[in-house]
Amino acid sequence: MINLGLETCIARLGSGVMRWSLVLFFIGFGLYTFTPDEAAGVAPLMAHSPVLFWVSPLLGQRGGSSLVGAIEIALGTLIAVRHVRPLWSAYGSLAASAVLLVILSFLATTPGPDPASHDAGFLVKDLTLFGAALWTSAEAFAAARRRTAASVALRRELNAIARERKHRNSDQPVGAEHG
Incomplete structure (x- = not known):
């Protein structure tokens, strides 16, 4: 066993690595989708997707890839x-997990994928990213809840102090505070 301090340190480090890996992944690959090579590479995957089939016909191959890139950059920033x-x-993070599910669906929707191919391996790594996105979402929701609870508690405390001051001031005769 390790001591609690070291355990906490490892958990914080792991959390940071996981979150910032997602950020770099989404922003990095988001930027990459603006290149002609990536637009050509994802076009067949998008064309067979039940979620994204409409994007390229509507926006064109580069436009569709750029839309996906803009979404990925926005999610990485969030x-x-x-x-x-x-x-x-x-x-x-929750939206990123949905994007990753769509990406993982390419394994089932793209005709003739070879499970041993580079593309299949590339897509399977998104399963780990999906888990990381779900975890970071839950962790951030918990942080938001803690921040809201602390804010409510502080507001209550400040209101109680203000009521107490008002009560003390109302008990004194007018002008008594000037001595």
């Missing part, structure tokens, strides 16, 4: 703001 806006980060 995940990154955890310490400033935990609720935004929670929803960003």
Whole structure:
């Protein structure tokens, strides 16, 4: 067994690595989707997806890939703001998990995928990212709840202090506070 302090340190480190890996993944791959090579690479996957089949016909191959990239960059940014806006980060991570489910569905919807191919292996790693996105979402929702509870408690305490001061001041005769 290890001591509680070390355990806490490892948990914080793991949490940070997981969150920032998701941020880098989403922003990095989001930027990559703006390249012609990536647009051509994802076009067949999107064309056979029951969720994304309409994107390329509507926006074109590059436009569809750019839309996906913009969404990925936005989600990576939302995940990154955890310490400033935990609720935004929670929803960003939850949306990222939905995106990852769509990506994982490519394994079943793309005709003739070879399970041993580079593309299949590339997609399977998204299962781990899916788990990380769910975990970071739950962690950020918990942080948002704690922040809200602390804010409510502080507001109650400040209101109680204000009521007490008002009560004390109302018990004194007018002008008594000037001595």
